[in-house]
Amino acid sequence: MTDHRTVTSADGLSLAVWEHGDPTDPTVVLVHGYPDTHRVWDGVVAELSGSHHVVTYDVRGAGASEAPRDRAGYDLDRLSEDLVAVVDATCPDGPVHVVGHDWGSVQAWEPVCTGALGDRLTTYTSMSGPGLDHVGHWVRSRRAGEGGGRRELLRQGLHSWYVAFFQLPGIAPFGWRHLAERPFRRYLTRVEGLGPQAQPGPTLGEDGANGVELYRRNVRPRLSHPQERRTDVPVLLIVATRDRYVTPGLLDDLDRHCSDLRRIDVDAGHWLPAAQ
Numbered sequence: 251m252t253d254h255r256t257v258t259s260a261d262g263l264s265l266a267v268w269e270h271g272d273p274t275d276p277t278v279v280l281v282h283g284y285p286d287t288h289r290v291w292d293g294v295v296a297e298l299s300g301s302h303h304v305v306t307y308d309v310r311g312a313g314a315s316e317a318p319r320d321r322a323g324y325d326l327d328r329l330s331e332d333l334v335a336v337v338d339a340t341c342p343d344g345p346v347h348v349v350g351h352d353w354g355s356v357q358a359w360e361p362v363c364t365g366a367l368g369d370r371l372t373t374y375t376s377m378s379g380p381g382l383d384h385v386g387h388w389v390r391s392r393r394a395g396e397g398g399g400r401r402e403l404l405r406q407g408l409h410s411w412y413v414a415f416f417q418l419p420g421i422a423p424f425g426w427r428h429l430a431e432r433p434f435r436r437y438l439t440r441v442e443g444l445g446p447q448a449q450p451g452p453t454l455g456e457d458g459a460n461g462v463e464l465y466r467r468n469v470r471p472r473l474s475h476p477q478e479r480r481t482d483v484p485v486l487l488i489v490a491t492r493d494r495y496v497t498p499g500l501l502d503d504l505d506r507h508c509s510d511l512r513r514i515d516v517d518a519g520h521w522l523p524a525a526q
Contacts, residue, residue: 257339259310260331261323266314267307267336271299277341279305280523281333283352283379285426285434285458287313287451290351290524305340307332309354311460313453324463326382326472330360337367344370351523353464355379363479363507375486378496378520380504382468386476388503397502406497416465426458434458438521441494448524484510490518 253269268288278298280291288306298304308315310323310332318324337346348371350358359381361367362374380388392403416422431454438444450457485508489498498515505511519525 255339257307257335259328259335261318261328263310263316263318263323263332265307265310265316265332265336267305267340269340270295270304270306271302273303273340275301275303276345276347277303277305278347278349279307279333279337279340281348281350281354281358282306282309282312282523283350283354283356284461284464285312285450285454286352286524287453287457289313289451290448290521292447292524294349294523303341305336307336309357311463312457313451317460318463321463321467324467326357326360326468329357330364330366333358333361334366337370341370344368345372346370347373347375349375349377350379351377352379352520353461356382359384359479362483362485363481371483373484373486374481375488376504377488377522378490378493380496380501381479381507382472383476383479384504384507385500386473387506388500389473390476391503398499402497402499406500409495409497412495413465413469416462417470422462423459426462427455430458431455442519442521443525444521448521480507480509482509485512487511487513488522489513489515490520490522491515492518493520495520 255267257265257267259265280294282288282290287308291306295304295306311317348358355376356379363381389403391397392399435449438449487501487504489501491498
């Protein structure tokens with residue numbers, strides 16, 4: 251059984267939410283990344299919904315969810331509030347398991363570490379998306395010569411070239427809306443190995459343009475002035491060893507921020523939820 255509903259965010263945006271399976275079963279909330287929608291989880295939903303209450307949603311600015319009017323609406327604090335609002339609406343009494351991929355993982359680290367979900371949060375599974383504050387501390391440690399030092403910094407920097415490109419005013423949004431959609435779909439098919447059912451939806455161009463603001467609003471401030479972000483929530487870290495964007499080395503220090511972390515390395519690319 252699948253139910254579709256709308257949840258209102260703390261700042262008044264409409265978020266499109268889907269519930270799968272029996273609501274009395276254990277709840278798992280799946281948070282997608284950029285530039286995907288909730289459909290990236292379709293294969294996972296099919297596997298879990300027979301035994302779990304599975305919740306997916308389009309994050310703000312993607313798919314069927316409303317987009318903020320200004321860049322401040324993409325702040326990690328707002329994204330964290332969205333996840334809390336979805337959990338409040340679909341599993342108000344808990345417990346809940348949260349799984350995040352890419353930017354879905356980045357934003358989910360916020361409530362995981364701030365405790366915004368309280369005792370309801372049972373476990374957190376992270377794929378291809380460390381918290382930006384964690385990345386900031388990782389950058390500082392590599393500059394100080396730890397864990398491969400500046401060579402490791404350069405390696406990750408080459409994999410993250412697009413982050414700098416996204417800082418250029420207007421260019422990336424224009425490209426997504428008018429130039430990049432077809433080439434990106436071909437890339438997902440030929441390089442990342444995604445089949446037709448795993449491809450992003452028809453809103454890809456607009457989703458890509460909107461999501462650029464995630465980078466512009468959050469990356470530079472968080473990496474420049476990282477906060478301490480720790481959690482006692484049990485964390486499962488799934489590392490895709492062939493990820494072309496998030497190198498395995500970028501995730502090496504997460505155990506410093508988690509009292510209960512288990513790491514599993516898998517032979518997979520970045521779009522692990524859709525490709526496996």
